[in-house]
Amino acid sequence: MSGRRTQADPTNAMRLEDLMQRAQQGDARAYYMLLLRLSQRLRRMTARRAPWLAPEDIEDVVQEILLSVHQARATWDPARPFMPWVAAIARSRLADHVRSDVRRTAIARATTDLAVTFQDPRANHEAETVVNLLSMRKALLDLTPAEKQAVDHLRLRELSLLQAARTTGRTVPAMKVAIHRAMRKLKSILWKG
């Protein structure tokens, strides 16, 4: 290749094509220079193509493109121009990045909404809480005293089966049956209305 000048560091003045050709032949210094100069160009190219990206995201994309250039380095034919080859890789990687970014943002947005709904009491409508309370109270009316007691001990006070059995003076299997029937009844009443 022509145009190679001898200077203190000859790689500084070399064309990217020449650097890449040397890199393909195993010249580590030329490869280092190539990636250095390429990263500056890619930063500008990415910022121009995707002006909405933050500087750190642009850096991510540039690093991904450089890694891909490394992976695909054998596919460049020295007889062909170098920059269109890089640009094709850059386009593909930028598109991949934007795609995954859109997916990530969508998931993040969805989970933020969930967190707000479940964690912030103010986000839950007050009337909803009142309705829930009333319907729960109404549903409890339909339970037998033993079932009500089981709900009270096992679900509201969160006692263990053994503790609940001891305090009520009943057996563990009896508690199990009572809570099972109570939950089934509550479900059928609440889910219906």
Next chain:
Amino acid sequence: MVGIIGPRPDLAERLNDSRFLLEQGAALATGLSAAIAALALTVPASPRPLRLLPVAPAAFWLGTLGWGCLHDARAGWMQIAPDPACLFYIALIGVLPAVLLVLMLRQGAPLAPRLTIGLAGLAAAALANVALRFFHMQDAALMVLVWQVGSVALLTGLFGLAGRLFLPWRVLTRARR
């Protein structure tokens, strides 16, 4: 495979039949052009029209079979029966070219993994179909169209869906090696 199973008994006769040769030629051309298109897709900045290379031979292949269907229909042979063995054989024979192609494609850049692997699937399945017809006695155009081309299309679609699995961009640690 053809060697193992043995060629069909009427192979010599078939080789003199222009319709058989035309269909086989079209299938072979489809397979080869799909392989070339797939390989071209992994070279960044390769000419874009290359990816459309298999369209013409595939259209010609379908055309010859469609014409064969009409011909058979006039002769009153138009009937269809289940022949799932085609799918099995095409998948079995196609494994070798598919593995070779995928290994070659992995040396390139996965710029369009789904299309690339889909084309590789088409190449492998079409070549397998060419081999299949050397030992499988099935020449009714409609049967070939439904069961053999159907199998090729199915395998092509499945390969295309698995594109990103076969052709990922390597991750940081492996690329650094």
